[in-house]
Amino acid sequence: MCSRSLAGSAVMAMLLLSACQREQRESRGQPLAETAPTFVQLPSVLIAGSQPAPADPRGKLYEGNAYHISEGQRLFEQFNCSGCHAHGGGDIGPPLMDDEWRYGGQSDQIVASIAYGWPNGMPSFADKLTEQQMWQIAAYVRSMSGNVPKDVASSRADELASTPPLTRTPQQPIKGEPGGGLQGVAP
Amino acid sequence: MRRPPLLIAALLLGGCSGEQSALDPAGVHSGAVLNLFGLFFWVCLIAFALVIGFLVIAMLQARRVDAARSERSEHDAIASRLLRGWIVFIIAGLLVLTLGSYFTDRNLALAAPDTGQSNRVPIRIKLTGQQWWWQVEYEDPNASQQIRTANELHLPVGVPVHIRLESIDVIHSFWVPNLAGKQDMIPGRHNDIELLPTRAGHYRSQCAEFCGLQHAHMALDVVIEPMADWLKWRAQSLQPAKAPATAEEKAGYAYFMEHQCSACHSIAGTPAFGTVGPDLTHFASRPSIGAGTVPNTRGHLEAWIADPQGMKEGNHMPYLAVPPDKLHALGAYLRSLS
Numbered sequence: 001m002c003s004r005s006l007a008g009s010a011v012m013a014m015l016l017l018s019a020c021q022r023e024q025r026e027s028r029g030q031p032l033a034e035t036a037p038t039f040v041q042l043p044s045v046l047i048a049g050s051q052p053a054p055a056d057p058r059g060k061l062y063e064g065n066a067y068h069i070s071e072g073q074r075l076f077e078q079f080n081c082s083g084c085h086a087h088g089g090g091d092i093g094p095p096l097m098d099d100e101w102r103y104g105g106q107s108d109q110i111v112a113s114i115a116y117g118w119p120n121g122m123p124s125f126a127d128k129l130t131e132q133q134m135w136q137i138a139a140y141v142r143s144m145s146g147n148v149p150k151d152v153a154s155s156r157a158d159e160l161a162s163t164p165p166l167t168r169t170p171q172q173p174i175k176g177e178p179g180g181g182l183q184g185v186a187p
Numbered sequence: 188m189r190r191p192p193l194l195i196a197a198l199l200l201g202g203c204s205g206e207q208s209a210l211d212p213a214g215v216h217s218g219a220v221l222n223l224f225g226l227f228f229w230v231c232l233i234a235f236a237l238v239i240g241f242l243v244i245a246m247l248q249a250r251r252v253d254a255a256r257s258e259r260s261e262h263d264a265i266a267s268r269l270l271r272g273w274i275v276f277i278i279a280g281l282l283v284l285t286l287g288s289y290f291t292d293r294n295l296a297l298a299a300p301d302t303g304q305s306n307r308v309p310i311r312i313k314l315t316g317q318q319w320w321w322q323v324e325y326e327d328p329n330a331s332q333q334i335r336t337a338n339e340l341h342l343p344v345g346v347p348v349h350i351r352l353e354s355i356d357v358i359h360s361f362w363v364p365n366l367a368g369k370q371d372m373i374p375g376r377h378n379d380i381e382l383l384p385t386r387a388g389h390y391r392s393q394c395a396e397f398c399g400l401q402h403a404h405m406a407l408d409v410v411i412e413p414m415a416d417w418l419k420w421r422a423q424s425l426q427p428a429k430a431p432a433t434a435e436e437k438a439g440y441a442y443f444m445e446h447q448c449s450a451c452h453s454i455a456g457t458p459a460f461g462t463v464g465p466d467l468t469h470f471a472s473r474p475s476i477g478a479g480t481v482p483n484t485r486g487h488l489e490a491w492i493a494d495p496q497g498m499k500e501g502n503h504m505p506y507l508a509v510p511p512d513k514l515h516a517l518g519a520y521l522r523s524l525s
Contacts, residue, residue, distance in 0.1 A: 027496040028506045074503075078463045079450070128450035130505040 406479025427456025439520025
């Protein structure tokens with residue numbers, strides 16, 4: 001009897017605690033920038049004949065955390081990403097909520113796009129955002145196409161939205177060759 | 188055993204003095220409300236004393252009446268007279284409180300500069316609450332006469348102030364206890380509040396609506412000064428930022444402009460025009476850092492830049508990993524912006 005109730009409460013505690021990770025607030029970033037490996041690698045599409053690099057493990061950490069995604073959502077507005085990409089639907093910049101990715105749809109590839117920019121309009125934010133902020137924005141961008149766990153995605157848009165909340169966005173598999181949209185460079 | 192009452196009294200009285208107290212009015216509104224508070228206090232105190240007095244008398248009388256039942260009718264006559272007096276007191280007291288509230292409210296409404304009753308032109312300020320600081324904008328039809336600052340409110344004595352309260356994220360509440368009551372700042376709409384300072388001094392305002400992690404560290408320094416001093420402050424604030432003079436300040440200026448600082452902060456007269464964080468044009472003349480979190484000293488400033496999350500965790504300034512020599516240069520440059 002006693003052992004069963006003990007086991008029951010242990011299961012309950014595990015269930016409750018398992019939800020803690022998604023809310024953890026790492027206000028300084030993890031790992032600290034000064035102990036982190038070098039800055040995000042240049043995307044492999046720029047290096048002729050190179051194989052795509054393995055995905056940076058930091059991408060998964062940021063994508064699995066509700067705090068980072070909500071910070072990304074705030075920064076997306078504050079740094080006027082929506083000025084070109086609208087709220088993910090695309091305007092003079094490409095849409096971010098579909099399955100088409102010109103320069104790669106993994107978190108580290110999105111971070112590289114934010115950091116270095118691309119021809120025909122995407123500016124470089126390397127000296128405007130910190131590395132952690134770029135990871136946060138990348139995680140939020142990934143949530144637009146349903147590529148983050150449903151329990152960490154933002155349940156409420158900051159603006160008037162005609163689409164269902166991001167918690168109900170169906171997952172869009174990443175389509176399109178990285179570099180496929182690169183103009184003047186053979187993929 | 189004698190210590191606890193003393194301690195409690197000291198704690199309670201500690202709220203009476205100081206820079207954040209509704210009992211130490213520095214404005215017309217808080218003064219009027221304090222008078223009203225005084226009226227309520229005395230009327231209610233008298234009523235309370237009478238109730239307790241009657242109760243004590245009744246308890247004492249009960250024993251005597253038991254002893255001498257024959258005197259009962261005489262006691263009843265006294266009691267009914269007292270009861271009539273009590274009813275008169277209740278009616279008069281409630282009337283005094285009602286009329287007091289009414290006239291206080293009417294007087295304050297008439298004191299508002301927007302009713303046309305006042306011939307003084309009010310100072311117009313837009314105050315925007317955000318997590319977790321205050322953006323202060325002195326409005327003027329002439330754009331060159333507008334001032335933008337943060338976390339400090341300079342007001343002259345004797346001039347009405349009209350503040351337009353807004354919020355960009357969640358509900359905050361503007362409250363300077365020494366000047367007036369609370370008024371909420373609600374995202375998507377604006378509220379207005381009128382102030383009329385009467386006494387110079389340094390006061391503290393505190394966000395009065397829970398607004399997230401650092402709600403407790405969302406304070407506003409309110410400086411009320413004589414008109415001449417206020418005009419001097421205004422003239423100084425209308426100037427663009429000082430150019431860096433020493434080699435260290437120049438290095439700090441270069442770092443500020445070339446790195447993330449300028450993406451969020453603006454300094455008038457330089458290429459830094461970010462609007463996400465507080466304006467730093469006259470940063471060194473402000474009394475505190477981080478919306479009243481710590482005093483504005485070079486030590487606190489450099490500690491803040493080195494680890495913005497150390498003193499006020501969760502605030503929106505990111506960890507920047509500034510190298511030590513650049514940190515001192517930034518400190519020197521920002522402290523020169525008086």
